[in-house]
Amino acid sequence: MHAEFNTGSEFNKTLITLGIATLCFALIANFIPAIYLFVFHGIIPKGEDILKIWGVAAATYGVSWVVQPIAYYGVLGTSGSYITWVAGSAGDIRLPAAAMAQKVAGVESGTHEGDIMATIGVASSVFVSVAFVTLFTFIGANVLPHLPQFFIKSFSFILPALFAAVYMEVARKDIRAGVGGIVVAMILTYIGIQLKAPGWAMTLIIVASGVAVNRILYVYDRSKKGTEKA
Amino acid sequence: MEFQELINSPGLWLASSVMVIAVVIQAFVFLRAALAEARKVGMSRERYIGGLRSAVITAIGPSFSPVIVLLSLIAVIGAPTAWMRLNDIGAARTELAMVSLSSALVHGEVGTASFGVEAFTYALWGMALNNMGWILVSLFCVHRMSKIVERLYAKYNPAWIRLLMSGTIIGLFAYLLSGQITSPMLHGQYGKLCAGFVSAVTMLIITRLLAKYQRMQELALGLAMLAGMLTAQATFG
Structure with a gap:
């Protein structure tokens, strides 16, 4: 366990260096269109309005800025986090890609090899999503009307189908936790809808409920082992 | 301009x-x-x-x-x-x-x-x-x-920390999945539930019954998704 950890820790350092460097680059790139409009066309919001815009963003998404990188860290790992919080699509593209890369390579998440495969999966998924968004930007308006209506309409079922397949993949490793997790999540979602709870709170509570289900099973199994011994 | x-x-x-x-x-x-x-x-x-x-x-x-x-x-x-x-x-x-x-x-x-x-x-x-x-x-x-x-x-006990991490995975995908299917169900719409169910069952079949076909495993998620969304569209669309 320890030897395995040390080799992983060096790789982790490399990833952190790469991650911080690329995040800084992305931070600048993020503002270039806005700055371009100012430099070449002289248009910029008033200083106080920029603060106001920031305030609106912070009020609407501020909690998500903090909650999401933390809630997703356990799944994305170090490199997956760095890539996802620049390239986006955490739940719908990056996580499934990481999970499938690990599955096909036959490695467990949370191990050194698991981290390697998650990085390979997340990074290669970026090329796919960038290619498709670019393709659709240029030809989407021309191609879409020619696709069968049946196919286009089925797009509205992409996300539930995707999340269910990924859930099956992660849940079948422990059937009790898998069944318990989704049942608890649906009950909590139902309560959340009734109480009109904000999205960020639901993310936190339901992710925590997954941990709680595992904890309960862990304690239950240990106590059962204890009684067997006794 | x-x-x-x-x-x-x-x-x-x-x-x-x-x-x-x-x-x-x-x-x-x-x-x-x-x-x-x-x-x-x-x-x-x-x-x-x-x-x-x-x-x-x-x-x-x-x-x-x-x-x-x-x-x-x-x-x-x-x-x-x-x-x-x-x-x-x-x-x-x-x-x-x-x-x-x-x-x-x-x-x-x-x-x-x-x-x-x-x-x-x-x-x-x-x-x-x-x-x-x-x-x-x-x-x-x-x-x-x-x-x-x-x-x-x-x-802490590494076994428990590993369970903690896998708990966040279960919790996160349970959150994403339940966010998709729960609310429409309350409005009597079962299309998304059907898409999820068919997709999950397809995934189980491919990863369990067809486990020995390695190439099939690489396609598993894509096939499961297609099965789920097309079935839902055909039934509820």
Whole structure:
């Protein structure tokens, strides 16, 4: 366990260096269109309005800025986090890609090899999503009307189908936790809808409920082992 | 310069491409580092390339889901900005929300003539400031998170910490899945539930009964998704 950890820790350092460097680059790139409009066309919001815009963003998404990188860290790992919080699509593209890369390579998440495969999966998924968004930007308006209506309409079922397949993949490793997790999540979602709870709170509570289900099973199994011994 | 001309100008294409280039370069350096590490720890090429191929195939399906929003974003904020913002952090609906929230400060309403150059500028700043939040938090937190996890492993029973991590995975996907199916069910719509159910069963069949066909495993998620969405469309569409 320890030897395995040390080799992983060096790789982790490399990833952190790469991650911080690329995040800084992305931070600048993020503002270039806005700055371009100012430099070449002289248009910029008033200083106080920029603060106001920031305030609106912070009020609407501020909690998500903090909650999401933390809630997703356990799944994305170090490199997956760095890539996802620049390239986006955490739940719908990056996580499934990481999970499938690990599955096909036959490695467990949370191990050194698991981290390697998650990085390979997340990074290669970026090329796919960038290619498709670019393709659709240029030809989407021309191609879409020619696709069968049946196919286009089925797009509205992409996300539930995707999340269910990924859930099956992660849940079948422990059937009790898998069944318990989704049942608890649906009950909590139902309560959340009734109480009109904000999205960020639901993310936190339901992710925590997954941990709680595992904890309960862990304690239950240990106590059962204890009684067997006794 | 006319509004439509401005938001689709070559200069704006150039300015917007920097972020997309950043995204691609980042993926490239991480992929290279991970492939080198895979070789270093002695993983067989067959395994990690198989994993890579599966990730690529898996990413194709969900890459289709923003296409319709992308087209409406292009109409509102122009192709270069829509292209950039769908390639970076922030889901399509988040970008749309920021566009309408920030342009509302200068009384620009999305999709009407009141959405002019000024409203567009406000929208650009809105999306940039919003994305900055995630980037900054990651910049300050991710390396600390990795230290915290290392310390947890050292301090507590590794078996429990592993369960803790797998609990966050279960919780997160349970959250994403239940967010898709619960609310429509309350309104008597079962299409999404059907899509999820068929997809999950297909996934189980491929990974359990067809486990010995390695190539099939790489396609598993894509096939499960297609089965789920097409069945739901045929039954409830």
